[in-house]
Amino acid sequence: MMTLRLFSARSQTMFEAMGRWAPSPTAGLKPGQLLSQQASPRLLTVGCVDRAKHQEPPRKKPLSEKKMKRHFVDHRRVLVRGGSGGAGASCFHSEPRKEFGGPDGGDGGNGGHVILRVDQQVKSLSSVLSQYQGFDGEDGGRKNCFGRGGSVLYIRVPVGTLVKEGDEIVADLSRPGDEYIAALGGAGGKGNRFFLANDNRAPVTCTPGQPGQERILYLELKTVAHAGMVGFPNAGKSSLLRAISNAKPAVASYPFTTLNPHIGIVHYEGHQQVAVADIPGIIRGAHQSRGLGLTFLKHIERCRFLLYVVDLSLPEPWTQVEDLKYELKKYEDGLSERPHAVVANKIDLPQARANLPELRARLGQEVIALSAATGENLEQLLLHLKVLHDAYVEVELGQGCQPLRW
Numbered sequence: 001m002m003t004l005r006l007f008s009a010r011s012q013t014m015f016e017a018m019g020r021w022a023p024s025p026t027a028g029l030k031p032g033q034l035l036s037q038q039a040s041p042r043l044l045t046v047g048c049v050d051r052a053k054h055q056e057p058p059r060k061k062p063l064s065e066k067k068m069k070r071h072f073v074d075h076r077r078v079l080v081r082g083g084s085g086g087a088g089a090s091c092f093h094s095e096p097r098k099e100f101g102g103p104d105g106g107d108g109g110n111g112g113h114v115i116l117r118v119d120q121q122v123k124s125l126s127s128v129l130s131q132y133q134g135f136d137g138e139d140g141g142r143k144n145c146f147g148r149g150g151s152v153l154y155i156r157v158p159v160g161t162l163v164k165e166g167d168e169i170v171a172d173l174s175r176p177g178d179e180y181i182a183a184l185g186g187a188g189g190k191g192n193r194f195f196l197a198n199d200n201r202a203p204v205t206c207t208p209g210q211p212g213q214e215r216i217l218y219l220e221l222k223t224v225a226h227a228g229m230v231g232f233p234n235a236g237k238s239s240l241l242r243a244i245s246n247a248k249p250a251v252a253s254y255p256f257t258t259l260n261p262h263i264g265i266v267h268y269e270g271h272q273q274v275a276v277a278d279i280p281g282i283i284r285g286a287h288q289s290r291g292l293g294l295t296f297l298k299h300i301e302r303c304r305f306l307l308y309v310v311d312l313s314l315p316e317p318w319t320q321v322e323d324l325k326y327e328l329k330k331y332e333d334g335l336s337e338r339p340h341a342v343v344a345n346k347i348d349l350p351q352a353r354a355n356l357p358e359l360r361a362r363l364g365q366e367v368i369a370l371s372a373a374t375g376e377n378l379e380q381l382l383l384h385l386k387v388l389h390d391a392y393v394e395v396e397l398g399q400g401c402q403p404l405r406w
């Protein structure tokens with residue numbers, strides 16, 4: 001009787017404490033009633049169950065150019081720290097009937113390095129974090145057991161990553177598979193076995209592991225490709241890249257559709273591949289950082305040869321080539337002198353056909369007139385691209401360098 005009274009008093013105080021609780025107005029209803037009044041009957045139809053069963057997994061949507069721009073990061077500040085070495089052990093061998101077994105403390109393992117490694121699958125520095133800590137080595141153990149060394153921590157970076165420490169360039173990772181040790185792991189400590197000497201048969205000394213190296217590095221991405229397409233906005237660079245390669249940059253009739261470089265691979269016989277970069281449109285005054293000039297121009301620096309893409313349907317198309325060359329020259333001396341070809345796009349338009357003879361006469365050099373939209377004369381560009389590529393390979397081999405391969 002006493003316990004019952006106690007329980008009811010406690011439960012009453014509990015309900016008082018909850019206070020907010022009140023029975024739901026539907027609490028008294030039966031389950032069937034509740035369903036028919038409140039839940040939508042559509043939820044229980046056979047059709048819906050069927051549809052749910054045969055629903056396809058959601059497909060990955062291709063990223064829009066705007067989103068891609070958000071994901072495209074071309075510079076990063078990274079703090080890298082190598083792993084610390086493990087500590088050496090201090091202990092003595094012990095065995096029944098063997099009183100003075102001698103020192104048997106093993107050495108600690110070395111800390112793991114942090115290494116930057118070029119991976120062709122990585123397209124920007126967006127996946128690179130702001131800090132990396134290498135793996136530590138294990139401590140040494142009894143019975144002369146050495147600690148395991150820390151594993152190497154790899155940071156995957158795209159082709160064309162420039163590594164700077166302060167203002168100094170410390171590495172240029174321009175080829176697939178290139179590696180650079182960003183931070184060294186610390187050395188492992190010595191166990192007391194290491195200090196065994198003729199004059200000291202029972203050393204107790206052991207040393208701790210060294211801390212790993214710590215550095216602040218600045219990573220900067222500059223697109224690397226064999227050919228770079230340079231042109232004013234709307235010249236048709238992205239359309240051209242779509243037409244000759246497997247890349248799918250966005251195409252639209254407004255300027256600055258492309259906001260970050262795209263690389264497409266053109267395949268030739270004998271597994272030869274030429275990488276072509278679609279560089280965002282350049283405007284007059286880009287070398288003075290007009291528009292996003294400098295951020296785009298830096299991506300041209302690493303291209304081995306250039307394709308000046310001109311919109312032939314505009315009046316006086318030769319001024320486009322002159323302006324582009326001027327901008328490149330102002331940005332970096334000698335950049336406009338690189339091996340190049342002039343590509344006159346939109347030949348399918350009548351005004352473009354009319355402009356072609358004068359463009360050829362004014363420039364005094366070969367002009368590849370084509371249409372990215374209809375595919376007219378694309379073969380001439382492909383053949384010329386191969387000629388430029390072969391000449392580049394020959395020059396590189398002549399200088400004893402390995403040409404860039406994709």
Ligand SMILES: Nc1nc2c(ncn2[C@@H]2O[C@H](COP(=O)(O)OP(=O)(O)OP(=O)(O)O)[C@@H](O)[C@H]2O)c(=O)[nH]1
Nearest residue numbers: 234235236237238239252253256257258281372373
């Ligand atoms: N008639 C015609 N239109 C073309 C041709 N090539 C491209 N265009 C059109 O020109 C417009 C611009 O094409 P894009 O390929 O986006 O030009 P872009 O040079 O990449 O432009 P940005 O990315 O802004 O620098 C689009 O409306 C295309 O459809 C062509 O050969 N003929």
Ligand SMILES: [Mg+2]
Nearest residue numbers: 237238257258
């Ligand atoms: Mg474009």
